[in-house]
Amino acid sequence: MQDTVLIVGAGPAGLSAASTVTASGYKAVVVEKEEILGGAPIISGYAKLVPSGEWAKDAIGRMVSRVEEDSGVTIHKGAKVESLDGEVGSFTAKLSNGETVTAGAIVLATGFTHFDSINKPEWGFGTFEDVLTTTQMEQMVSTGKIACPSDGRVPERVAILLCVGSRDRQIGREWCSKICCTVSANLAMEIKEISPETDVFIYYMDIRTFGLYEDKFYWKSQEEFKTKFVKARIAEVTASPDGRLLVKGEDTLVKRPIIIPFDIVVHAIGMDPNEDNPEIAKVFGIGLEKHGFIERAEHYTNTCGTTRRGIYSCGAAYGPETIDDSISQGAAAASRAVADLNALVQKAS
Amino acid sequence: MAIHEKSLIEPDRLQTTESLVVDGVDVSGSWNTMITPRYLRDYDDDFEKTIQKYGGGENVHRCWQCGSCTNSCTMYAQNVQFNPRYWIYLTRLGLKDEIVKDKDIIWQCVSCNKCTNICPKDVRPEGVMKALAHWMEDQGITEKSPSSHFDETFWEEIYHTGRIEDAAVMMGFFKRTNQPLVQEWLVLFGQRMMKYLPVSQLLKMGLNFIVTPRTKSWGKTGEVLKAYVEEQKEAAHG
Amino acid sequence: MNSKDPKANNETQGVAGHGSFFQQTDLSREEAVKATDWVRKHVDRRTVDLGDRMDDVREHMYELEKDGEIIIHRITDEHEPQTVKTLFGWEKKIPTKQLWHHKSCGQCGNIPGYPTSLMWFMNEFGYVPGKDYLDETDQTSCTAWNYHGSGIGNVESLAAVFLRNFHQAYVSGKQHGHELGHFFPLVHCGTSFGNYKEIRKYLIESAELREKVKKILGKLGRLVDGKLVIPEEIVHYSEWVHVMRNRIASELQKIDVSNIRTTTHVACHYYKMVHEDAVYDPEVLGGNRTAIITSIAQALGAQTIDYSTWYDCCGFGFRHIISEREFTRSFTMDRKIRVAREEANADVMLANDTGCVTTMDKNQWIGRAHDQNFSIPIMADVQFAALACGADPFKIVQLQWHASPCEDLVEKMGISWSQAKKNFQEYLKEVENGNIEYLYNPELAYGGQA
């Protein structure tokens, strides 16, 4: 068992971890609760990824096939870890499919859950058909056609509302979801590309297209695709009798309330802790930080650690994370796991 | 009944009928006062494109509202209402009514170009203000500015003669702007010219002023040029 | 994953979210509607785990009680409570019986059909005055109208008034032969409801405030075992109407109102102040807006029409409606009356607070001074329900106090306004002669027996 790493979750982080484990000459067992691999980008049908611009099904698809074709990886789909015994070097996990996995170390790549906009009802999701989330809009982009779900008309105007389910103490979500600004700018460009007659407005309180995302997404969406950024956090979305949506805010630069008609309103939904985290914490005996994400161990010398020895984590399980960084962290966590096992072998000999 | 917060309401949003009886009830004055709301109801999606077609407005869409232009502005230091960043924002969203409220100050831009120099995204705010000023003139929102009058006199002269005769342009400008043709400084200027310039030169100038010579074989060039400029303008602004 | 996979488009919930998979729409309306069925599909996940991050004040209250600091006036089985869900999926008990009517100064002074319709309903359900409900003179208003209007008053005074009134509710049963806590307060006013909840929160959070008001309540003899009495829930009358709506419709309704187009205006102080306590029901407005008012209109079978300014306040403004009426009338015309008229073409606007009814009812007439000739009947949900259940438009529903055109609505419901008015005018003669019909024996209000 000291040659095996158990990886829970097969999103970008988990897939990256699995490949890193086998590349180091160890075996990986991947447990994924869904019937397919790929995690959020595949299951939610993301369109083009940030920042590569590759379609999710191609880019993450490559990661999936690399793992599926890897003889060093055993995959359990549609399964969860139900209980865990042992300690570093000799963990035994019982799976919901009846199988038992023994492994020397564990990587939790359990990711996140998209914020459910239904919890912010005044923004109209679930009330009006033309109020969508970014994931739904990405799915629409994937179909190659931009149309109002209510009646199929081509929208003249689309509003993207940032910070839906992020930075909002009213609903207990104090964190910034990090990537929505960039994703929204990207989405604005994709919409304009498919539907040049559609104008896209992004309502923001700050723009956080950090690092190299600045010019590639923020500037580009504005300069090349004429996306308009309006400094207003939206208060309420209602509908006017002609079926258009009315977006109510204060344009804080004009210092006036605004009530502006739109055809589609998109919620840039944030990243919640995986809704299974309480269960995951219990099964694996690890701690959660105060927002409900997996608690990170002291980071400087115990990189990718959790509160339990031999169990590591990575990616969005720790908190909102980009796909690229999740992939890197998956590799890092796998390295930590392998290093652990290596140390045990060294110690024994 | 007094509206205490009256100073918080722009006067043109107060509706009051001084003397009014409705259904037999006297509701004169403040009893019938209503206030019209101040919220913004829509954007004019085409306005940004309109301004981009004016010289100087091309890059208005690049603005991200950092405020460097306003911070560096010579006029802003004099008058905080003079706010290029704000006008650029209004232009982008097509909030025309708000821009028009500042019609009497936008033209005060002194073209120092500090804003254009400092702008991190090459918006060229100075150009945007010019574009806005011209748009307002075209719409009849503002009177033509003196500089526009000068510009037009200047070009009329060129179309007509293919060259510039300073005195004629100046007189034309004075006429258009209803200024007296004889001005104190001009008289002084003339006296000094007479004192220092050779007589032949003075005679030539006097003659040119009276007959306004044209460039050789100018012919219909002026008309063609004028037609072309009109055409270009038409194409740009519709 | 193939996004066109039919299985993916219905029940499955991806790890990555509320798995509503988008399908390509078609230009035809029918197909578009079909493709977006998932939007209309009921989603009930408003039970987010908020952990310790969202405070439920009731938890702290129970702790204080355990520490012997306060006494909680509890809702017991005797109150025959019904459990409803609030904004975050939290539960709230609404007592349906043994209620102490905490009246509203604005209602009673201005729209008396409000409390009378409510008590009329209780009678119709066979409630026994003095046992199942009590209306008495030992109560003051919450005093928050003045506080919000002028700033005269302060948290201490509001807290003392709150505790004084609710102490009386707690002990009121005694002189009618019941236990302490027999009657549970039912708050008629939206502002009282919001204000009391806010004050309760301050009281629970601040030991200093508790100390200060304890002195006052002690002086008034309004402590029980030396402790403050705080109710387990603050309950609004419209919540009682909400939980009774199906019984009202099935047992008492006499008039078909399916041809009536209703719009709803819920008081800001009902669902925006201490908003986690407002009632939400997945069956009403998809659980996306508070269920109050809409739920009773729905239960009665009336049409409920949405309009774009649903969330807007009425324009009441406390001081404004008295001395800044230019604002009040302008706001209510622009954001409420015009919209309900033009957009929704509503037959009636239903509300659940005095201030809102007064504002929208009284301020529409003046619109005609400036070409805003919009009008629409305004009344409380409970008044509309009483009409639908056959209550007299004058004697019980007291529509004579309204300025808006209630005549039109009453006629549309198939009730003869002119006949009812004639009857009432005859009844007024009886009243002058001292022959007054009462909903309960008046002596009860003064400590007498039923």
Next chain:
Amino acid sequence: MATYAEMQQIYDDIRGDFRYDSELNGCLNCGICTATCPAAHFYDYSPREIVQLLWTENVEQIYDAMQEKIWACAQCMTCAARCPFKNSPGGLVAIMREVAIKHEMQSAKDVLRPFGRVMLKLITTGNQLSPDMIQPDHFPDWGPNIQKVEGDLSVLRKAIPVKTLQTVETAWEVSLKTSVEMYTIWEMTGVMKSLELMDENLFDVIEDFIDEKREEYEEWLEEQEDED
């Protein structure tokens, strides 16, 4: 015009309120409060601006805002329900109003003068509105149809089938004992003092009224004892 020290004192009094810290957690200028503010739709008033002034401790402009702007707020509290920081701009305004009164600001006196009738009614009766306050003379703008049945107000009130509501000078009948208890609350919580600062005449009228009621109550108590 107040001195800087006075303005600073006013700000300190606002900040010193025990609610202050829970009603102001920070502000990112998102504008959601002003978006939903009814006053902002008609007045040049912005809860965001009020919060910003407090957050940035701008004592001079806080003082300015207290002259006029804070009175525009309609106290609907929509701002508090929406703010992602869980601030309560409306609650902060309420604190500022209390402080304006405490400091006897002339603007507060001017604003509140027409509201005196409500204060009088409230403090003396425990009701805030009574049928006799809503007479057509006071409200021509409410139109001729202010009530749909002609008749003497007291008779119309008697036609309400609940005895406690058959009153004209109060919305409902409040027992003498209850009123007297309430006066004690006013005195012990400093409400009477605030009133005195605001409007001395009104204060005198109310004091007389309260004394009278108390006497009445004492007499009633004696009668009760005699009966026993």
